[in-house]
Amino acid sequence: MTRWLTALLALLLIAPAAKAVDEADLLPIDEAFALTARAPERGRIELNWRIAEGYYLYRHRMGVEVLSMGFKSDPLGLPDGIAYTDEFFGDVETYRDDVTAVLTGAAADGVPSIELKVKYQGCADIGICYPPHTRTLRVALPADAGVAPAALPGAGGIDLLGGTNPAIAAGGLPLPENQAFRFEAIVDTADRLALRFTPAPGYYLYRERNSVELQAEGVHAGEIQWPPSQPYFDEHFGNVEVYFDPVDAPLPLQREHTRAVPAVLRVTFQGCQDEGICYPPMTREVALHLPAGGTVAQSPAGAPSGANPFSAEGKGESFAPEGAPANAPTLWFAMLLALGGGVILNLMPCVLPVLSLKALSLAQGGGNHRKARSQALWYTAGVLVSFAAVGAAALALRQAGLALGWGFQLQQPGVIAALALVMVAIGLSLSGVVSLGASLAGAGQSLTEKTGPAGDFFTGVLAVVVASPCTAPFMGTALAFAFAASPAVAIGVFLALGLGLALPFLLIGFVPALAARLPRPGAWMETFKHLLAFPMYLTAVWLLWVLAKQRGADAIGLALVGAVGLGLGLWLWEKARFKGALAKSLAVLVVLAALWPVVVVQRMPAPAKSEAVKEGVVAYSAERLAQLRRDGRVVFVNMTADWCVSCKANERTVLGRDGFRDALERAGAVYMVGDWTDVDPEITAFLESHQAVGVPLYVVYPKAGEPKVLPTLLTQAIVDEALAEAGR
Missing domain, CATH: 2.60.40.1250 (Thiol:disulfide interchange protein DsbD, N-terminal domain)
Structure with a gap:
């Protein structure tokens, strides 16, 4: 029974260290190590291996066993070999070119020959080893001293098994x-x-x-x-x-x-x-x-690993959520970050079309402070309720095992199509084609009329919906805190974010000096209202472009049919305003029918992703990133989405320019991009591993050491510094 621990099998051609070597490059083992045996004396047998060039034998893998009765042998005598540190056996001795081993002993009288079982193992310089090899030889003994007859046929002896390893012959050729x-x-x-x-x-x-x-x-x-x-x-x-x-x-x-x-x-x-x-x-x-969840390991002292350094002194109580990183902010600091992020969100391009509506509404107030306060409060209520609803939905889905983050709803093509129709409807209203009254929308009077708490509330709702493609500074840290906290604390952070978004209009409503700076009502307002329709139409076009990325051209066709149907339904409603219930019912049915494409789009399968990527860009995969890190490469990871306005702004101003490509080249960095336009669990897991709740996320991996997360809004100087530091 032969089991050699560290032997490299004959089929090791397919092993990782030798995959590129062809089996045809190897000599047959009996040609690589030609074995002969002779007995110059009855008590001395010489085993000789002629070793082909580029091959060698292991000294410690050579041995012989006498199978015949009538020959009492001593241990096999081997000359010193060449010292060598082997990858598998450590410090060994090897033979090249030629080696002779001597077996001495005492042969009984009348024994004409003996049978030997010879074991040996060798390798080729190309990096492949043969399996341990066994030959069975019969060697003729001389009749008396000084006579040395030629060995019996069979390459210096009778090879009973034709050079085949009996272990392999019994068990079959080794599998890869x-x-x-x-x-x-x-x-x-x-x-x-x-x-x-x-x-x-x-x-x-x-x-x-x-x-x-x-x-x-x-x-x-x-x-x-x-x-x-x-x-x-x-x-x-x-x-x-x-x-x-x-x-x-x-x-x-x-x-x-x-x-x-x-x-x-x-x-x-x-x-x-x-x-x-x-x-x-x-x-x-x-x-x-x-996946998210599990149990945080306890330190020997019983405190959670990575305990929060911002814990309340003297109480042993942390305001940071369990599972948050060691540098997580306290609750109040997270609330402050959320408030600041909400304020900055007002300056992001995705929110500007809706804010224009609110500015028009305030201007129409004509300096009426009571009305301004009411509008600000109802708008704030809409913002807070919407933020709480989005936060609660994300938290509930995460508890159900779905790792979701900020903007997750825009990964659903049905939501994108519905938002596009809403923008078309608002644009038609601002253009004066229709008037979205309370009885149709079920939400109050028109967004563009001078009065109506429901209109102000709905404007707040719409501001939150369209704000989701944007991530403002400070938002990421605050939302990461929220997603790791208890539901009550998380909702508090979402409300603070909403309060920040509504804060400028609250100030205008409650600070008369600010309200007094608004322009006075006049005929200009009608023209301004008509102009505001075009940002809405452009927003609808952008949403349809995102939908094309998610579900292809067929989805765009369905959405456009829905938009035409919606326009027809709203026009019929306008015509039926002073007619009977039958005409209004017909208009409602047309509007409902126009919404059917939204359902169809949501159920459409995503088109097959193209394997083609831009030159110089590597598609993200966890396995590829791990391999690049093992290879000591600098990697710049960009997690983006087509619906992410902040992502597209960074790509246009920094990541798509020659300066960025030059910085990558100087650092020898790989540019890896992950597309989160559609749901992608692998990218979601990456975002969570860096405490990010959405895109954009930019991470620079150095040659060795910990990765660095860059700010949400990039500049060329920030990118240059990060890549230069990673490449050192």
């Missing part, structure tokens, strides 16, 4: 390692992976000769929990524990947080062919996505 030992890994729970090892029939896996490594931010692998194994006697390790059948082994995880993160699992193990050869240690890698 990927077929001999299959490995799979899946996520079982947030705190545990499920590993499966499947040896092929006639192969076994060592229980103890394995290791595991997990590359995931803030998550570490524990010990593999092996099931009961089978005792087995191994030629090289003695009594060992092995598995001949498929093995399911849980791998517990130790978490420093509860966020979702991408991960790469690397497992090394070793196994053998029963009655055959042993494989060198094998390493397999699997890319995984660890």
Whole structure:
């Protein structure tokens, strides 16, 4: 029974270290190591190997066993070899060109020949080793001293098995390692992976000769929990524990947080062919996505790992949510960040069309302070209710196992199509084609009329909806805090963000000096109202462009049919304003029919993604990023989406310019882009691993060390500095 622990099998051509080498490059083993045997004396047998150029034999892998009765042998005598540090065996001695081993002993009288079993192993300089080889030879002994007859036929002796390794002959040719030992890994729970090892029939896996490594931010692998194994006697390790059948082994995880993160699992193990050869240690890698949740590991003192440094002194109580990063802000600081982010959101391009409506409404107030306060309060109410609703929906979906962030609703093509129709309807109203009254919209009087709390409320709702494509400074930190906090605290942060968005109009409503600076009502307002229709139409065009990216040209056609139908329905409603209920019912039916394309678009499958990417751009994948990091490459990761206005602004002003490409070249960096326009769990996991709740997200990975997250709004100077530092 032959099982050689560190032997490299004959088919190691397909092993990772030798994949590029062709089997045809190797000589047959009997040509690479031509063995002959002769007996110059009855008590002395010489075994000679003529070794081909570019090949070598291991001294410690050579041995001989006398199979015949009548010859009592001494240990095999071998000359000193060439000292060599081998990748698999460590410090060894090798032979090249030619080597002779001597077996001495005492032959009984009348014994004409003896049978020997010779074992040896060698390698080629191209990086491939043969499996341990066995030859059985019969050597004729001289009749008396001084006579040295020629060896019997058979290359210096009778080769009873024609040079074939009997172990391999008995067990069949060794399988490639990927077929001999299959490995799979899946996520079982947030705190545990499920590993499966499947040896092929006639192969076994060592229980103890394995290791595991997990590359995931803030998550570490524990010990593999092996099931009961089978005792087995191994030629090289003695009594060992092995598995001949498929093995399911849980791998517990130790978490420093509860966020979702991408991960790469690397497992090394070793196994053998029963009655055959042993494989060198094998390493397999699997890319995984660890979901949010799980249990945060406790420190020896009992405090959560990564405890918040902003905890309340003297109380041992932290205002930061469990699972937040160690540098997480306190609750009140997060609220302040949210308030500031909401104020800055007013300056983002996605919100400007709706804010124009609000400015028109305030101007129409004509300096009436009571009306200004009412409008500001109703607008604020609409903003706060909408922010609370969006926050509650995101939190509920995350609790259900869906990792979602800011702007998640814009990943749904039905929402995009519905928003486009809303913009068309508002544009028609501002153009004077229709008047969106209370009875039709069910939400109050027209947005453009002088009076109507419901109109102000709906304007606030619309401002929040269209603000979702934008991420203002400070928002990211505050929202990351919210998504890691309890639901009550999270809703508080969302309300603070909404309060910041509404704050400028609250100030105008409650500070008369500011309201007095507004222009007085006049005929100009009608013209201004008509002009405001065109930003709405442009917003609808932009939304349709996003829809094309998500679902293709067919979705655009359906949405345009819906827009035409909506315009017809609203026009019929305007004509039926002073007619009977039948005419109004017909108009309502046409409007409802116009909304049907929204449902159809939502159900349409996403078109196949094109594999083509821009020159110099690498599509994001967790596995590719992990490989680039192992290779010591600088990587600039850009997480973007077609509906993200802030993303597109950065790409136009910084990332799409020659200065950025020059900075990448100077740093030797890889530019990797992830598209979050549609739902993508892999990108969502990446966002969560960096405590980001949406796009844009820009991360620079240095050659070695921790990655750096860049601000939401980029400048060329920020990018240049980050890449230069990463490339050092």
